Amino acid sequence: MPELPEVETIVCGLKDKLGDLEFSEVEVHLEKCLLGSKKSFITSLKGKKILHVERRGKNIVFHLNGGMAMVVHLRMTGKLRFLPAHTPPEKHTHVIFSFKGHPYQLRFVDQRQFGRLFVEKKEGGDRLGSLAVLGPEPLEVSAEEFIRRAREKRRAIKSLLLDQRFLAGVGNIYTDEALHRARLHPRRQAASLREKDILRLYHALQRILRGAIRAGGTSVRTYVDARGATGGFQKSLRVYGREGKNCGVCGRSIVRERVGGRSSFFCLRCQPEKGR
Numbered sequence: 694m695p696e697l698p699e700v701e702t703i704v705c706g707l708k709d710k711l712g713d714l715e716f717s718e719v720e721v722h723l724e725k726c727l728l729g730s731k732k733s734f735i736t737s738l739k740g741k742k743i744l745h746v747e748r749r750g751k752n753i754v755f756h757l758n759g760g761m762a763m764v765v766h767l768r769m770t771g772k773l774r775f776l777p778a779h780t781p782p783e784k785h786t787h788v789i790f791s792f793k794g795h796p797y798q799l800r801f802v803d804q805r806q807f808g809r810l811f812v813e814k815k816e817g818g819d820r821l822g823s824l825a826v827l828g829p830e831p832l833e834v835s836a837e838e839f840i841r842r843a844r845e846k847r848r849a850i851k852s853l854l855l856d857q858r859f860l861a862g863v864g865n866i867y868t869d870e871a872l873h874r875a876r877l878h879p880r881r882q883a884a885s886l887r888e889k890d891i892l893r894l895y896h897a898l899q900r901i902l903r904g905a906i907r908a909g910g911t912s913v914r915t916y917v918d919a920r921g922a923t924g925g926f927q928k929s930l931r932v933y934g935r936e937g938k939n940c941g942v943c944g945r946s947i948v949r950e951r952v953g954g955r956s957s958f959f960c961l962r963c964q965p966e967k968g969r
């Protein structure tokens with residue numbers, strides 16, 4: 694699933710190209726990709742101009758004129774492609790956006806069909822009611838706030854990091870990588886961690902997310918950016934997807950276990966369950 698760095702990469706690739714374009718035609722081939730009806734989705738977009746595109750958590754937000762916004766959540770295998778209109782649509786192309794006087798189309802492609810798109814009226818400024826539950830952005834939250842909020846929670850640290858209400862944008866890959874770099878077992882209770890442990894985690898997470906954005910994201914399975922390019926951060930993964938391989942720090946075998954219902958990769962020597 695695309696996480697913060699992948700969605701950021703997609704948004705960076707789109708925002709210069711889409712600014713000021715006006716939707717002329719919207720084709721929906723699979724209605725289940727939409728929250729709400731096909732008819733209202735199409736009528737609320739036609740004739741609207743894209744003012745700017747931004748990322749919020751793992752969501753892509755297209756700010757439109759008239760106080761509206763279109764939100765896209767890619768989930769497992771969703772992709773947004775920006776292609777010349779004459780390019781034959783690839784398999785699993787579910788929504789096609791055409792623009793007034795522009796030779797390119799924006800296409801939503803999704804093999805597993807978990808991705809969702811919807812249009813929403815903004816509540817004043819750029820505030821979106823549907824995204825109001827999201828926690829702070831990991832690259833914007835201060836260390837003090839991160840530590841304070843984490844220490845209030847009696848939950849496994851891994852589950853807490855994955856909770857989008859605690860922090861927006863982090864998923865399984867970067868959580869496992871950050872916990873390994875911070876030398877924390879994924880099942881350790883957030884409230885039991887020392888301040889310096891959480892600070893280490895905060896910095897590890899920021900370093901990893903920044904590194905992954907620089908690398909254009911991580912491509913495991915299907916992720917590609919808006920141009921169809923794969924990311925490069927998979928070469929830097931230390932634990933994710935490396936079950937049975939040696940830990941690059943200590944040499945012990947990486948294990949894979951379920952933590953809070955999610956598959957988790959970690960090193961039991963670098964990340965002891967009892968803490969140090």
Ligand SMILES: [Zn+2]
Binds near residue numbers: 962964
């Ligand atoms: Zn290790």
